[in-house]
Amino acid sequence: MPTTVLSSPAHYVQGKNVIAELGTHLKNLGSTPLLVADDIVWGIVEDALGKGFADAGLAVVRVGFGRFATPGAVDGLVETITSGGHDVIVGVGGGSAIDAAKAAGHLAGVRWASVPTAASSDAPTSALSVIYTEEGEFIEYRFFPHNPDLVLIDTQLVANAPVAFLVGGIGDALATWVEARATARGTGSTMAGGRPTHAGTALAQLSWDLLHENALAALDAVRAKVVTPALEAVVEANTLLSGLGFESGGLAAAHAIHNGLTAAPQTHGLSHGQKVNFGTTTQLVLEGADAEELADFVEFTTRVGLPNTLAEIGLTAENTAELRAVAEAACVEGETIHNMPFPVTPEAVVDAMLATDRIATRVRVERSLPAPQMHHAKH
Numbered sequence: 001m002p003t004t005v006l007s008s009p010a011h012y013v014q015g016k017n018v019i020a021e022l023g024t025h026l027k028n029l030g031s032t033p034l035l036v037a038d039d040i041v042w043g044i045v046e047d048a049l050g051k052g053f054a055d056a057g058l059a060v061v062r063v064g065f066g067r068f069a070t071p072g073a074v075d076g077l078v079e080t081i082t083s084g085g086h087d088v089i090v091g092v093g094g095g096s097a098i099d100a101a102k103a104a105g106h107l108a109g110v111r112w113a114s115v116p117t118a119a120s121s122d123a124p125t126s127a128l129s130v131i132y133t134e135e136g137e138f139i140e141y142r143f144f145p146h147n148p149d150l151v152l153i154d155t156q157l158v159a160n161a162p163v164a165f166l167v168g169g170i171g172d173a174l175a176t177w178v179e180a181r182a183t184a185r186g187t188g189s190t191m192a193g194g195r196p197t198h199a200g201t202a203l204a205q206l207s208w209d210l211l212h213e214n215a216l217a218a219l220d221a222v223r224a225k226v227v228t229p230a231l232e233a234v235v236e237a238n239t240l241l242s243g244l245g246f247e248s249g250g251l252a253a254a255h256a257i258h259n260g261l262t263a264a265p266q267t268h269g270l271s272h273g274q275k276v277n278f279g280t281t282t283q284l285v286l287e288g289a290d291a292e293e294l295a296d297f298v299e300f301t302t303r304v305g306l307p308n309t310l311a312e313i314g315l316t317a318e319n320t321a322e323l324r325a326v327a328e329a330a331c332v333e334g335e336t337i338h339n340m341p342f343p344v345t346p347e348a349v350v351d352a353m354l355a356t357d358r359i360a361t362r363v364r365v366e367r368s369l370p371a372p373q374m375h376h377a378k379h
């Protein structure tokens with residue numbers, strides 16, 4: 001029988017105002033932490049975080065961060081760790097700062113922690129980083145031998161963050177069960193390096209169920225900047241369950257199509273979760289999902305505010321060269337699309353994207369949902 005693997009962070013802490021406890025948790029990991037956060041994030045967390053650090057007897061050392069986890073940004077952080085004698089690195093903020101901190105911590109041989117300030121993707125819990133170019137194009141996954149020593153997420157910070165961040169995180173998390181289910185039906189490996197455990201697959205499904213029950217109420221909570229049980233459930237679904245579910249349950253077509261989409265300049269400016277959601281809808285079409293299931297997914301994601309048509313990701317059916325390039329990139333050797341339980345070709349991906357656009361547009365008319373708005377990438 002094939003080997004099954006589950007991989008997880010050592011410690012996961014979630015709750016209202018827990019940013020003030022970061023110092024206490026970090027003290028178990030090291031004595032000279034390096035914090036990585038851009039200026040906007042730092043302005044939000046500095047006071048509460050600094051007070052907790054003072055109580056724990058830790059010095060606050062922070063470096064800024066650009067937009068993407070590029071190879072250069074990672075190497076720069078490794079130098080800062082080495083020259084400053086830091087023994088733990090903490091990525092604070094969005095997925096890119098966290099991905100860069102993880103990659104740098106691994107290269108420098110120190111421990112690392114993830115402190116997301118929004119529930120905008122499931123990257124924080126995983127033992128991998130996604131590396132991009134300065135323009136935000138996907139370059140590679142980098143894998144590490146273990147997950148973060150600590151993941152800490154303050155739900156009041158999530159409630160205060162722009163609602164679009166939570167929408168993106170929901171898009172990323174909705175993909176998890178669709179991809180884990182496909183991986184379980186096939187023969188491929190997960191990011192954790194083996195066949196999925198039953199636990200990994202079940203956590204992916206739990207994420208899906210919690211999102212369907214709580215996503216709309218959680219978005220209302222963020223609009224009101226308040227923490228409710230629905231928001232707590234969605235934060236756990238987006239961060240912990242989707243993180244464990246994708247890493248140990250398996251990625252498939254949705255994320256491969258996302259990676260392909262990053263190469264199309266028209267999609268620039270969209271969040272990870274927005275692009276992933278078009279990928280998830282396309283995966284459902286590619287696998288011949290039940291018409292009712294597909295229509296329900298289109299309706300639910302439209303209500304959440306996620307794209308499921310070409311226009312919403314900046315493309316049209318006439319962009320044949322771009323669609324072909326996206327499909328080619330999604331199907332390169334080693335991409336997770338080959339975890340699907342049947343062979344997938346670029347032709348099939350182009351056809352599925354074109355069909356998705358028609359189906360989603362029709363369902364939105366039939367169910368009296370808002371018409372798609374064209375996304376225009378800023379240059």
Ligand SMILES: [Zn+2]
Binds near residue numbers: 121122255
């Ligand atoms: Zn993702």
